Amino acid sequence: xxxxxxxxxxxxxxxxxxxxxxxxxxxxxxxxxxxxxxxxxxxxxxxxxxxxxxxxxxxxxxxxxxxxxxxxxxxxxxxxxxxxxxxxxxxxxxxxxxxxxxxxxxxxxxxxxxxxxxxxxxxxxxxxxxxxxxxxxxxxxxxxxxxxxxxxxxxxxxxxxxxxxxxxxxxxxxxxxxxxxxxxxxxxxxxxxxxxxxxxxxxxxxxxxxxxxxxxxxxxxxxxxxxxxxxxxxxxxxxxxxxxxxxxxxxxxxxxxxxxxxxxxxxxxxxxxxxxxxxxxxxxxxxxxxxxxxxxxxxxxxxxxxxxxxxxxxxxxxxxxxxxxxxxxxxxxxxxxxxxxxxxxxxxxxxxxxxxxxxxxxxxxxxxxxxxxxxxxxxxxxxxxxx
Amino acid sequence: xxxxxxxxxxxxxxxxxxxxxxxxxxxxxxxxxxxxxxxxxxxxxxxxxxxxxxxxxxxxxxxxxxxxxxxxxxxxxxxxxxxxxxxxxxxxxxxxxxxxxxxxxxxxxxxxxxxxxxxxxxxxxxxxxxxxxxxxxxxxxxxxx
Ligand code: SF4
Ligand code: FES
Numbered sequence: 001x002x003x004x005x006x007x008x009x010x011x012x013x014x015x016x017x018x019x020x021x022x023x024x025x026x027x028x029x030x031x032x033x034x035x036x037x038x039x040x041x042x043x044x045x046x047x048x049x050x051x052x053x054x055x056x057x058x059x060x061x062x063x064x065x066x067x068x069x070x071x072x073x074x075x076x077x078x079x080x081x082x083x084x085x086x087x088x089x090x091x092x093x094x095x096x097x098x099x100x101x102x103x104x105x106x107x108x109x110x111x112x113x114x115x116x117x118x119x120x121x122x123x124x125x126x127x128x129x130x131x132x133x134x135x136x137x138x139x140x141x142x143x144x145x146x147x148x149x150x151x152x153x154x155x156x157x158x159x160x161x162x163x164x165x166x167x168x169x170x171x172x173x174x175x176x177x178x179x180x181x182x183x184x185x186x187x188x189x190x191x192x193x194x195x196x197x198x199x200x201x202x203x204x205x206x207x208x209x210x211x212x213x214x215x216x217x218x219x220x221x222x223x224x225x226x227x228x229x230x231x232x233x234x235x236x237x238x239x240x241x242x243x244x245x246x247x248x249x250x251x252x253x254x255x256x257x258x259x260x261x262x263x264x265x266x267x268x269x270x271x272x273x274x275x276x277x278x279x280x281x282x283x284x285x286x287x288x289x290x291x292x293x294x295x296x297x298x299x300x301x302x303x304x305x306x307x308x309x310x311x312x313x314x315x316x317x318x319x320x321x322x323x324x325x326x327x328x329x330x331x332x333x334x335x336x337x338x339x340x341x342x343x344x345x346x347x348x349x350x351x352x353x354x355x356x357x358x359x360x361x362x363x364x365x366x367x368x369x370x371x372x373x374x375x376x377x378x379x380x381x382x383x384x385x386x387x
Numbered sequence: 388x389x390x391x392x393x394x395x396x397x398x399x400x401x402x403x404x405x406x407x408x409x410x411x412x413x414x415x416x417x418x419x420x421x422x423x424x425x426x427x428x429x430x431x432x433x434x435x436x437x438x439x440x441x442x443x444x445x446x447x448x449x450x451x452x453x454x455x456x457x458x459x460x461x462x463x464x465x466x467x468x469x470x471x472x473x474x475x476x477x478x479x480x481x482x483x484x485x486x487x488x489x490x491x492x493x494x495x496x497x498x499x500x501x502x503x504x505x506x507x508x509x510x511x512x513x514x515x516x517x518x519x520x521x522x523x524x525x526x527x528x529x530x531x532x
Contacts, residue, residue: 241488243525247532272441280449288450294530302532303448310440310483342486343479361479364471366461368478375478379496380461 008178008188009205016149017122017179020187021065021094024120024177028092029060033202034118035089038077040067047137051077053091065094066122068144069133073264073321074099079111086115094120096127097171098319101352102264104172105315108359111267118199119173121192123180123218126154126162130324151180153221161320161333164229169218172355175199181217188214233338240335246302249335252328253305255298259322259332265312273304305332309339314360316340317352346371398518400453401446402427402511403438407465408500409457415504423508424515427455434458435496436469436476443480443494450527453493453518455511460498470498492517493524 013019028034036055041063043050049067051074054060074095081087095103100121106112125147133140140157147154153168162168170176174196179187188211191197200207240249257274260266272278280299289295313336322332344350347360348369368376404410410431416423432438435458446454456477464470477496484491495514499507526532 237486241486243489243529243532246487246489247529251531278441278445289530291450292528292530296531299532300448303444306448306483306487306489307441307444309487310444310479313483314479339483339486343482346478346482347475361472361475364468364475366471368474372475372478375481376474376496379474379477379498 007207008190008209008211009200009207010186010209011177011189011205012186014185016151016185017177017187018064018066018148019185020179020189021120021122021177022063024189025060025063025065025092025094026057027203028118028199029055029057031203033090033199034092036091037063038074038081038091038093039063039065040094042067047134053081055089065120066148068128068140069130070096070099070127070319070321070324071130073102073262073319075102075106075112075264078103078117079106079264079267082113082115082117083111086113088116090116090118092118092120094122095173096124096319097121097167097169097173098124098165098317098352099264100171100173101167101317102319104352104355105265105317105359106267107355108357108362109265109267109315114355118175118195120175120177121171121173122177122187123153124162124165124168125152126158126165126168127320128157129159132157149184151182151184153180153225159320159324159333160331161318161323161337164225164232164337165318166222166225166229167317167352168225169222172353178211178214178218180214180221182214229337229341233334233341236331236334237338240338246306250301250305250330252330253301254328255301255304256327257304258325258327259330260308262321262325263308263312264317264319264321265315266308273300273307305335309336309343312336313339313343314347314349315351316344346375396519396523398426398452398515398523399450400427400455400515400518401430401451402455402457403430403432403435403442404455405435405458405465405470406431406433408459408463408498409507411501412499412503412507415501416507419504421504421508422512424512426453426515426518427511434464434466434469435473436464436466438473438476440476440480447484447489447493447524448526448532450524451493452521452524452527453514454495455514456494456496457499457510458496460500463500490521490525493521 011020025037038053040049041052128140143157174193176190177187318337320333349360458470481491
């Protein structure tokens with residue numbers, strides 16, 4: 001991120017941020033700064049949105065860069081396009097902050113390549129829970145529209161994960177649209193990376209606006225959110241702690257693995273928990289059943305979730321897709337965010353924050369970080385460790 | 388837990404031992420006729436970094452009372468840096484199991500070199516004692532896991 005330059009361009013539209021972003025897409029393609037756009041478009045049945053890669057002006061006209069729902073994590077769309085390396089055409093992708101952060105994690109896992117992608121983020125008011133939207137698109141559109149017009153993050157009718165999100169604004173994208181607390185109809189277009197600044201120059205957006213007020217607005221919202229997040233997640237932690245708590249938390253789990261398949265971080269082609277090796281021999285199950293007196297099926301529900309927590313909590317961006325996808329209403333995202341907020345600080349890491357930083361398990365320190373050292377010191381033996 | 392039960396408790400511990408150091412130390416301890424707790428079932432791995440999360444969690448959720456991961460001392464890994472990665476992974480596992488309230492003390496990482504037969508016997512005996520004091524893993528009496 002480029003911290004030295006914090007002046008921005010300003011765009012205005014009678015339709016607020018949605019209008020400004022939409023105009024921006026059109027201009028960028030028009031002026032040839034990018035070849036195509038990746039953004040949500042409302043499906044013809046008008047009951048959902050889909051990611052569309054488009055370069056036809058008529059299709060771009062129908063784009064809804066700020067959609068009320070998130071049916072598919074944007075990082076997954078980016079992965080489909082770039083998993084084999086950089087593509088031929090230059091794409092402008094408009095995504096929510098958590099989608100960009102998931103994309104950054106996937107980039108570190110070699111599943112996404114940013115070389116020919118210009119990422120555009122915006123102050124995110126939250127997203128409507130998918131089930132609510134599908135049930136009543138009209139009401140959801142209306143309440144989301146009001147949310148956006150208020151120039152503040154939403155409080156009601158948003159996903160629980162959004163209500164406790166602290167990374168709702170500028171992230172490690174290329175260009176950010178800031179409009180929280182800015183006068184109505186107006187948005188700051190902030191260059192985040194060099195590539196972003198170049199693009200703004202190329203399309204002739206002058207950067208003469210000062211954004212200090214917007215910045216302080218964002219940080220005051222973030223403070224409130226941080227407080228709410230800490231409270232919510234520590235309560236969740238208390239609920240699930242211990243074998244009883246954990247088993248109870250996942251008692252309704254039917255083992256469908258939806259939470260995993262919508263998770264942007266779980267990219268493995270074959271998950272261990274779906275694989276043949278993870279299935280125990282019936283003889284072995286009989287043996288355990290005999291020892292324990294009985295045996296519930298499906299087996300290994302808690303192990304599945306504990307396993308996912310160790311595998312992806314370091315990269316979890318708390319996007320809330322798992323909760324949205326759970327057919328039995330388990331607050332999966334809350335539980336995983338609780339874990340993420342413990343494991344990430346242990347490694348002094350914030351998922352999706354910085355695209356130049358390696359994943360915590362892909363590196364080490366000979367003299368470990370203080371919180372890691374605290375855990376491993378008993379392993380080091382009396383002489384102490386290291387070199 | 389009642390004392391009588393505790394006395395009869397025969398802990399089952401799984402040890403993931405690195406081929407190049409701890410496994411050799413186990414051998415040395417054995418051929419030197421040291422007294423070693425029989426509670427530990429040995430799984431030989433080529434490096435402590437081979438021990439991934441699923442290996443540990445599967446062992447844990449299928450009822451092991453204790454899990455020992457042992458590799459070469461930092462700086463001495465046969466493959467250069469494997470044990471440093473293993474150390475980070477272990478830290479993560481500990482953090483997750485602890486935050487879930489799953490008796491993370493049943494999980495232990497240690498470094499034992501090929502020449503430390505003595506230390507091998509000490510570590511295994513004292514870990515067995517520790518697990519014996521903790522009692523059987525609560526997972527073993529759950530039919531709903
Ligand atoms: S989506 Fe819900 S029911 Fe399906 S595996 Fe995940 S937690 Fe269980
Ligand atoms: S070879 Fe022993 S820990 Fe890597």
